[in-house]
Amino acid sequence: KTIMGMAAEAQYHVLAVDDSLLDRKLIERLLKTSSYHVTAVDSGSKALEFLGLLEDEHNDALAPSDVDVNLIITDYCMPGMTGYDLLRKIKESKSLKDIPVVIMSSENIPSRINRCLEEGAEEFFLKPVQLSDVNKLKPHLLKGREKESEPSINKRKGMEECHSHDKTRTKYDGLEVV
């Protein structure tokens, strides 16, 4: 898989976050139709867990290139941690802050939209999300990819010292850039 990842155009991995099963199914289908690899979770805390950032840990154990997610798309209204809370946590995290984040909401509230964009969200989609919205994700993903390839060159040494990571793919990505 790692060798194929180098040779062929690697698939973008999108993490979708929504507490509604119906909406998760929908966003997953929309993303897969656009050839993205998708992981869907039902809460902000599950998302952070998946991203390797545990809630009570403030030091980032992971380097940006360890995290295998190219874009995060999250619902705004969720019980517990809202999409906005999740966005903030991501932007505050050294390992995650460069991952583009998109917010979805069923409510068209300008102050909400502005707050999210100001906090660093790339886009704000009104639900129900359409295929035309998903088509807008590509440029953000490409931008994310560019950012990812730079730090991994420097971080490579640090990464090799890290234990318990099966993500050897990222090491090869670093080599590929060189």
Added chain:
Amino acid sequence: MDVVVQLQRQLADHTASLFHEGFLNEQFNQLQQLQDESNPDFVVEVVSLFFEDSERLLNELAKALEQQAVDYKKVDAHVHQLKGSSSSIGAQRVQGVCIPFRNFCEEQNIEGCLKCLQQVKHEYSLVKNKLETLFKLEQQLIAAGGSFPTL
């Protein structure tokens, strides 16, 4: 082959009336477009989730509105979810009732809320019925050897 043509006509008419009468909107078309050979049951699966969601929420709403001291925040939260899932599948009339429903929640108007609950239950059962008929026709068509074009 005559049967196939007949069924195709029935299906087309039924689908058209669903849109014409406002039960479904463009979002339902979007769902159909997302269905293909690799995901042949996508629409049925999503609509089934809508049925499950709605039934659960309607029960919760009835319970919440029966309480001595109604928790309007809770009621509003349920209506918000119902509005969300109905809009996700294009169940326009169900979605429509949710708007005044949420307003009544904000006003803490029990009469208004109860009325809306009745209305939304009614709209839900109508659209459920019509969607089930739609799926039945599709199944009959496939069984007869035909296929249905997506709009």
